[in-house]
Amino acid sequence: MSKSSNPFLEITAPGIEHLRPYVPGKPVSELERELGISDSIKLASNENPLGCSDRVRQAIAAEWPQISRYPDGGGFGLRNALSKKHDLDPVCITLGNGSNDVLDIIARVFLAPGYESLFSQYAFAVYPISSQAAGATLRVSPAIDYGYDLEALLNMVGGKTRVVWIANPNNPTGTWVNDKTLENFIASVPANVIVVVDEAYIEYVDQPDYPDASRWLAKYPNLIVTRTFSKVYGLASLRIGYALSHPDVADLLNRVRQPFNANSLAMAAALAALGDDAFVNRSVEVNRAGLAQLTAGFEQLGLEYIPSVGNFVAVNLGRPADAIDQALLRAGCITRPIAAYGLPNHLRITVGRAEENARFLSALGKLVD
Ligand SMILES: Cc1ncc(COP(=O)(O)O)c(C=O)c1O
Structure with missing residues (x-):
């Protein structure tokens, strides 16, 4: 049809x-x-x-007899482990059915018709999909050498802007922004505009001035950092990712999050994966x-x-x-x-x-x- x-x-x-x-x-x-x-x-x-890690296989084997039970909707064990990893209170962590789920939750919380969603040319495809599904207006800044031009992106921030999306590094280009450029950008964005820094590929990056944006969460309450277990941890099929944010932002994400969006096999696998450096x-x-x-x-x-x-x-x-x-x-x-x-x-x-x-x-x- x-x-x-x-x-x-x-x-x-x-x-x-x-x-x-x-x-x-x-x-x-x-x-x-x-x-x-x-x-x-x-x-x-x-x-x-x-x-994936052999420890993940063992964790799944130990967990699967419980699959007739609903998972722990609060994700207690995994959020605690992530809280240690990131040195953040567990209330700052929102689990998702893959990080795409978290991105979609962000769009549903902060975007609606009349609001603007900003991202760069060549940015990861889920930003426009989730933003448009929420009814928001999409605004795209031109890239430079296939990479983000954060100055151009900043110039597009206006009174209707609610969310700016930055994949660092970006998919499909593999380009990245350095710590100074990114922090200057976040510091310049009005405090009532959400900046999402999507760090799906952070573990692979080997650049001295590449930033782990989660370090800035205490400074910028409008910052959300997303991570995934789909890439370096090898758990793409299980669908597990998460957001790190200010507790007030996490509170809003949790209002929209489906109660059991992170399943028990995925959480057990993620926990085991975190233990296999x-x-x-x-x-x-x-x-x-x-x-x-x-x-x-x-x-x-x-x-x-x-x-x-x-x-x-x-x-x-x-x-x-x-x-x-x-x-x-x-x-x-x-x-x-x-x-x-x-x-x-x-x-x-x-x-x-x-x-x-x-x-x-x-x-x-x-x-x-
Ligand atoms: C930049 C970026 N963010 C997020 C994701 C989503 O990953 P997942 O939903 O598997 O966590 C991907 C997957 O390809 C990606 O490339």
């Missing part, structure tokens, strides 16, 4: 009519079924190529080496890429990426075209294990030579 023929469009809430659903990366099983292959590699969704360190190391391997490969192929500090990198193929993506799929390599972000010539590659990166580079080399 075409969208224009959908009779229910007339009765939707404001903003829904022009909303386009988020298109996720293709699951391995679906691709393999379609192509009749069995050894594909997925470098499409910024997941951890090492899987060795796994995190290994994941970061594999990513560092893999990112270097991919970018060296791009250079050899004469392809430009956007320098990234995350677990992915966007490469410019100098021609529409869709056709190359299709050919890569036939070679069993699932990557991510990012035309929806206004980057039709770029392909986003998640950093994989060395052998996966090598196989991808070899397949790409055959297509762009």
Whole structure:
């Protein structure tokens, strides 16, 4: 059925009519079924190529007999562990069904028709989706060299602005903002505008002046920092993330949060994952080496890429990426075209294990030579 023929469009809430659903990366099983292959590699969704910690597997095995019970709606154990990790009172922590859930809760609390939601060109797709679903007006500041221009973003803050979204680093570009620039920005934003700093990829960043914005929470009550267990901790399927904020902000987020939005397997897994620094360190190391391997490969192929500090990198193929993506799929390599972000010539590659990166580079080399 075409969208224009959908009779229910007339009765939707404001903003829904022009909303386009988020298109996720293709699951391995679906691709393999379609192509009749069995050894594909997925470098499409910024997941951890090492899987997850063995401790997580054990924690899930211990927890699953309880799955007929509702989870602890307050997330006591996990919030306490996160409170120690971040040196913040547990009341500052709001759990989510993935950090996307937390982002959506923020939008529902602070955005509505007549209010403005601000973000940069190329910003993570969930900001416009959640903002538009809440009926807010979207305002987009132009990027510089694919990265955020916080001065331009600041100039757009006005009386109707309620939320500004900053992914640091940003997905799909892998660009980042340094501590001085980010803190100056937060300090300059009026106290009645919420600044969300989305740190989904923080663990991968290896830059001396990269900020952990959670350090500034006591100074800026309008700041919300979001984190996830989907990336370096390898728990993407379980859906668990969280927000760190001033208790007054957390109070509002909790009014909208569904009572059992964080499930018990996810919370047990997250708790176990927090206790395995060795796994995190290994994941970061594999990513560092893999990112270097991919970018060296791009250079050899004469392809430009956007320098990234995350677990992915966007490469410019100098021609529409869709056709190359299709050919890569036939070679069993699932990557991510990012035309929806206004980057039709770029392909986003998640950093994989060395052998996966090598196989991808070899397949790409055959297509762009
Ligand atoms: C910048 C950014 N924020 C948030 C998320 C959401 O992650 P999750 O909902 O799995 O926690 C992602 C996922 O790709 C992301 O790239």
